[in-house]
Amino acid sequence: MRLFLSPHPDDVPLSCGATVYHLRESQGEACVILTLMSGDPPDPLPDTPIVRELHARWAIGDHPAALRREEDEQAALVLSAKTIIHTRVTDCIYRTSAKGEPLYPDGASIFGTIHPDDPLPLALIATPLPYLDQLTHLYAPLGVGNHVDHQIVRDWALQLARQHPTLEVWFYEDYPYSEQESAVETAHKFYRTSLTPMLQPLREMDVLIKLTALQHYRSQISSFWSSIEEMDQKIQAYMRRVGGQQQLMERFWRVQFDNSKDREGES
Template sequence: MNGTMPETVREALTAGDPIVFVSPHLDDAVLSCGALLKVLADACPVVVATVFTAADEPPHTYAARGFLRECAAGDASALFDARRQEDLEVLAEIGVGALHLGFPDALFRRRRMSGAVGAVAGRMLPELAHRYPTYRYDIARGRVARGDRPMIAAVGAAVAAAVADTGARLVFCPLGTGRHVDHLIARGTGAQFGRRTVYFSDFPYDQSAAADSIFLSRHGLEPWRWNQSIADKERLIHGYRTQVAGLFPDLVVPRSPETYWVAGRRRP
């Protein structure tokens, strides 16, 4: 199916049906799908529902402080205010609606610390008070914390509500390439929509990480690629001013085709 828009997507585009994109963070939908997003939005009502759009108060972990430094930000709340505004502006430019679901980013998700001693320990060593103490060994390893389970259920319900409210025919979700826990949680929201779900490759993680072959095989997913207007996407990505230098230190965005997966044809 490489190079050919699948029938389900082509039919939605032709009919002008509503479409929802589930974005883990405040840039992922445009990073991974910006070229196709623009084409779909010219013909269909499109909404990007971004899941993890908030931070928490300090003290922060070493990993979170590093992220703030990378973004040249001194305050996490102010940074996420700026990121939400960037997202609204970029999506509005291409006629896409934005829905920010308000769940905290993995870098800032706290665990419950019991008692006064626990609270003091969490202030002295913030890693003790966070579900994901490090980026490399926790967030990027794809091990979703058990303590996130109630939040995961709430995320699924929020995405389902967004799909119901918009009447979306198709739901685009990340494949979770790169194993970032927030991307895997966002991927999990797609199961409830069955064959209406289209999965997208997580850019730029997919520049160095392979797709999850076990997940693809289990769900019978077939790839297709979109390479039109890829150059135009670079301008949209640069609209995420707080993020672009951290993602692309030389400010050059690789012009890679966008990759998507849909369920293959049912066997008779």
């Protein structure tokens, strides 16, 4: 069984949805997507520039989490995957300190460093991994784009890799951040040793199913693209770039840990 960690609804389908479908349909692998930062926002909402900006952009009211969870479930169904959604953890834009102060009030802070008062990194370490005894592979965001929620999930995956040495841990390229020039290379700098690229060849059907699944993320499409057609074109152009302009592929990065105590990417 393969477990895909998704910081937000849409991250796994956008970044590696064709692989999820391919693994299930071509190799009979059971794939589970664990979506983490998708809980309901607090009431009242933190009154911050980023909450105002994103709620206006998503245009789905003051309680977008429920709809985003629904979009996620529908997309997973198309990908032949099972989805598990954590409903108690919220997106970073809603998280506050113990004193109730917003931790990530603006656009710069959500792409900055993890706030020292953010309770989530420690909470995740105490969270049991579903299906652990059946898992062969764990997939996590590489951290491209530096979104704090993606950094937190990446760090959790590195921690899990240390705890479970037999588990193969692969990092996917966070799309659409990954299409920016040099963004993947910048994300690599976090890791102390080299990463090995793992290219997933795909069938035409895998790509088609991925694009179909993504149509369910109606609230998010408008954040990044002017239309579904533009989204489809951009995604395929990136996948072609990854496949060396020959074919459409998705790329993962495997961190090879040595046997020393000093683990990759951890300080």
